[in-house]
Amino acid sequence: MTLEQIITNYGLVGLFLGAGIEGETIVLLGGTMVHQGLMPFWPAAAAAACGSFVADQLFFLLGRRFRDHPRVQRMQQRPAFARALRTFDKHPVAFVFAFRFLYGLRTVSPIAIGTTRLRTRTFLLLNAAAAALWGLLFVALGYWFGQAIEAAFGRIRDTAHLVLPGLAAAAVLGLVFHLVRRRYTR
Template identity: 35%
Template sequence: MAEFWADWGMVAYLAAAAWAFFEGETFVLLAAAAGRATGAIDPWLLMLSVWVGSFLGDQLWFTLGRKYGSKAVQKIPGAERKLASAIGFLERYGVLFVLTFRFVYGVRNVASAACGIAKMPWSRFAALNFIAAGLWAGSFVAAGWYIVGWLGEKGTLYALGSIGVAVVLYLGYRVVQYWRRPPPPAATQAPEEG
């Protein structure tokens, strides 16, 4: 991570923003930890870049939800269930939901779209989203930055290695699951009348 920043300089911050546009908790934690360990990454610039990226990503999903409704998220596996759940939480918790949904892994994009589908006013969502993106960016940069201080450099390397192994195992599990799933049923056609 530090080598990436050393090689790419300011472009690396743009890459961090792009990563946060889609998701990026792990990336932000690792970048902040690498910054603390090496001094190669400015935590303030990192926070600003992922704040902007996260904000813009959620604004896009909000806009897609508003314009296309539930069709905007149908291609995401399990999205319909997540969408129904997100709309229920939005109706129940309102502002609190918008400020906290990005801290729940795997629902961020669906939750932003849910706010658009629920016809939340654009200006209200944009203001809440901006605040929430800042809270998210600050929290994860600070967490990554202070993990190194808490665990020490050697402990951080072990922790990062463990995370890497866990990610590889999870991806392997998902690939095996994909290969093992039964093929979709073949569509049957009615015999043609002649």
């Protein structure tokens, strides 16, 4: 089953699940579907935000519960995990708010944060605010890319063509995140 089929078949539930499992590509695709009038904007942004929130909260709780488990101990030896913890130590609140926007740190960060002494309540509140912003931003970007493609190529009628704006947006965002990451790892 393709990404667009998941959202087409399951609507907002597919967007919720896709936001938590896959992330930006699904949400951008959802934004293009909003542009086409296949789903409403605010419920799509809410579904994306909730999917991201639930997934990151689950990863945080897994990190918290299993911080002494051998698998988590092995994860702590990986460079991305160590980088997440170093960044968290320098700017804990900013990092909790921003990790979902950082390429390569999105999945490992809530687990790493779960191994720290950060209060669960603090993570929950920051995670909720960041997820709301993330869902709104990526649905809006998908909507905007839908507008740009429609302006460039005319009205897109077939949902099979929805992959193009999602891939274009993912490529642009990937390049931006890569450049930012490269700048800070020097």
